[in-house]
Amino acid sequence: MIQSLGRYILLLRLSFRKPEKFQVYWAEVMREMVSAGIGSLGIIMIISVFIGAAVTIQTAFQLISPLIPKSVVGGITRDSMVLEFSPTISSLVLAGRIGSSMASQIGTMRVTEQIDALEIMGVNAPGYLISPKVIAGVTMFPLLVIVSILLGFAGGYIACFSSSEVTTHDFMVGLSDGFNPVIITVCMVKAVIFGFIITTICSYQGFYTKGGALEVGQSATRGVVYSCVMILMFDLIISRLFL
Amino acid sequence: MIEIQDIHKKFGDNEVLKGISSVFKPGVNNLIIGGSGSGKTTLLKCIVGLHEPSEGDVLFNGENFTDMGFEQRVPIRTHIGMLFQNSALFDSMTVEENIMFPLNLFTSQSKAEKRDRANFCLERVNLAGKNKLFPSELSGGMKKRVGIARAISMQPKYLFVDEPNSGLDPVTSILIDDLISELTVEYNMTTVVVTHDMNSVMGIGDHILFLHQGKKWWEGSNKEIAHTDNKELNEFVFASRFMRAAKAKL
Numbered sequence: 322m323i324q325s326l327g328r329y330i331l332l333l334r335l336s337f338r339k340p341e342k343f344q345v346y347w348a349e350v351m352r353e354m355v356s357a358g359i360g361s362l363g364i365i366m367i368i369s370v371f372i373g374a375a376v377t378i379q380t381a382f383q384l385i386s387p388l389i390p391k392s393v394v395g396g397i398t399r400d401s402m403v404l405e406f407s408p409t410i411s412s413l414v415l416a417g418r419i420g421s422s423m424a425s426q427i428g429t430m431r432v433t434e435q436i437d438a439l440e441i442m443g444v445n446a447p448g449y450l451i452s453p454k455v456i457a458g459v460t461m462f463p464l465l466v467i468v469s470i471l472l473g474f475a476g477g478y479i480a481c482f483s484s485s486e487v488t489t490h491d492f493m494v495g496l497s498d499g500f501n502p503v504i505i506t507v508c509m510v511k512a513v514i515f516g517f518i519i520t521t522i523c524s525y526q527g528f529y530t531k532g533g534a535l536e537v538g539q540s541a542t543r544g545v546v547y548s549c550v551m552i553l554m555f556d557l558i559i560s561r562l563f564l
Numbered sequence: 565m566i567e568i569q570d571i572h573k574k575f576g577d578n579e580v581l582k583g584i585s586s587v588f589k590p591g592v593n594n595l596i597i598g599g600s601g602s603g604k605t606t607l608l609k610c611i612v613g614l615h616e617p618s619e620g621d622v623l624f625n626g627e628n629f630t631d632m633g634f635e636q637r638v639p640i641r642t643h644i645g646m647l648f649q650n651s652a653l654f655d656s657m658t659v660e661e662n663i664m665f666p667l668n669l670f671t672s673q674s675k676a677e678k679r680d681r682a683n684f685c686l687e688r689v690n691l692a693g694k695n696k697l698f699p700s701e702l703s704g705g706m707k708k709r710v711g712i713a714r715a716i717s718m719q720p721k722y723l724f725v726d727e728p729n730s731g732l733d734p735v736t737s738i739l740i741d742d743l744i745s746e747l748t749v750e751y752n753m754t755t756v757v758v759t760h761d762m763n764s765v766m767g768i769g770d771h772i773l774f775l776h777q778g779k780k781w782w783e784g785s786n787k788e789i790a791h792t793d794n795k796e797l798n799e800f801v802f803a804s805r806f807m808r809a810a811k812a813k814l
Contacts, residue, residue: 341638341669434652437614441724442666443641445634 329525335447336455336524346453353457357419361465364418365411369469372406373398373476381486391487395477395495402473403504404564409556411469412462412515416548420523423454424544427527428537436528451524455517462516463509470508507563514555519548565589566611566722566754571620573606580606582778583620590721590754593745593768597759598775599800604758605649605726607775611756612646612724613637624722642670645715645753647744649727651707653699653714659686660695663714670718685713689743705736709743716747723748725757729764737761741768760800762807765789774800 340346380397427450430436439446474496481492523544530540566588573581580603588594596604609615611622613629622629624640632640653662663682667673673681686692689709699707708728715723725744729737745768748755757764765772769786774797782789782797789801790811802808 345668429655433650433655434648435654438646438648438652438654440614441612441641441644441646442669443638443644444669 328529329521332447332451332525332528333521335445336451338445338448340448340452341444346449349449349453350456353453354461356422357415357454357457358461358464361415361418361461362468364414365465365469366472368410368414369402369407369472370476370479372410373402373473374480375476376401376406376473377477377480377487377492378484381481381484391491392495392498394481394487395492396498397495398477398492399474399496399500400504402470402477403508404560405556407466407469407473408508408511408515409552411466412512412519412552413549415462415465415515416519416523416545416552419458420519420545420548421541423520424523424527424530424541425537427451427524428530428540431528431530432533432537447528451521451528454524455520458516458520459513460516462519463512466508466512503563507559510563511556511559514559515552518551518555522548522551565625566756567623567626568607568611569621569623571607571610571622572618573603573610573615574618579618580778581610581617584773584775584778584780585620586773586780586783588754588756589771591749591752592755592770593748594754594756594771594773595759595765595769596756596773596775597765597769597800598781599760602775603778604760604775608724608726608756608758612644613641642666642718643721644724645718645720645722646724647708647711647715647726647728649730651699651711653702653707653710655699657698658695659691659697659699659702659710659713662699662710663717665714666718681717682713685717686710688716688747689713704731705733705740708732708736708740712740712743712747716751719751721751721753723751723753723755725755725759727759727761728757729759729761734763737763738767744768762801762804765801776800 377394377398380394384393430450436446439449478489478492481487481489526540526544530536569585571581571584572579584607596607598604606615610617617630627640629637629640654665657665660682663685664678667678667681682695683692686694689712691706691709691713702710728740728744732740741764744755744757747753759765766786769789772784772786772789773780774782776796782792782794784792789797792798802811
């Protein structure tokens, strides 16, 4: 455990060494951003709309008291989406989508000697392979989370529109009532940290793959599982620190 | 010139290399041969720095490569070309991008100059016009040739080749061997080839290092190899029916 942590930290240090040529690295960063950002947009859009709608319906179902205004449903949906569902659930899904792809890509490069080829050429392989992924992760995750929040609200609106329990007007009023900007800060901090966790853990698992195709699959699985555990752990830590 | 001095390599308690020394000269084909598990590839990886030797030194033109850190090794590494057993081409790049990759990172050439160099290298390995293909669209022999083209793109002083003929038919194997040999002379490179293919040994083995059980067992040329009385080497050389038949005719 301690040995793995040490190797993880050393790998991160190597990953952020001065690049051989900034231009080549920049192109890689752009490629990874497109892959992580645009490539994940579809799944994020789908899950966010459904989560937003489901949260709204379930909240409305539980608030049956005539003493509680219906607009509270909007407020609870907003806080749930911003604080938990958009950053955390999206990151868990992205760990499966992006993380496994990163771990298996780097793992395959390891077992097919492509990483050896980079090292022979004098390229800092961790820097070339991992740093663009980390940069793409920490920049694209917050953007994806913002998209997720907005679509979650849209899902809630659709749920209100298609049912009679809460009106869309009450929902919209609830979204803006009692808004505390700190939840956006917490959300963005979570998105950046989760982006870092997924990209670094999965890259680490891929980079130290040994063996063949079977081990590449195992590395990808390990990367996703460890990322998910760390995401949930840091979710608690960040919530405790900021709220 | 590359000099290896008393190279030992241990993986845990398992000592794979037990004190190997030799000198690899430029302009000739230096072959490291031996049976499976004899330590050939481990020795090659120790020479190029993919493994750190447990003991001993590797000298590139007198400079001690083993003692150097990552940054210090980069100037030497830019003079190294290597062809891997499975070619190790970058899957996500085209043939041309693979060849231009080291040029992009380590030269300040214009795009047109890099493209010209890539075209020249492809022509040199008889693959002109295959620039836009991806590695997945190439045969095994073509991948090897692209690997060679990438290895020579920076006009290296040192060329390392790991099992160039594995998985290739005899005709393609000879083509690859001849290509390596021609390039070695053309660029006056110090070429080190790891192989267990006797066709390569007899065809291009100017200087041969035979490893057995992690030790240097024999050293000589392909002209001497068939006449040695070294038992283990004879067993290796004449293991194939073809070589035994050839020996019987001599």
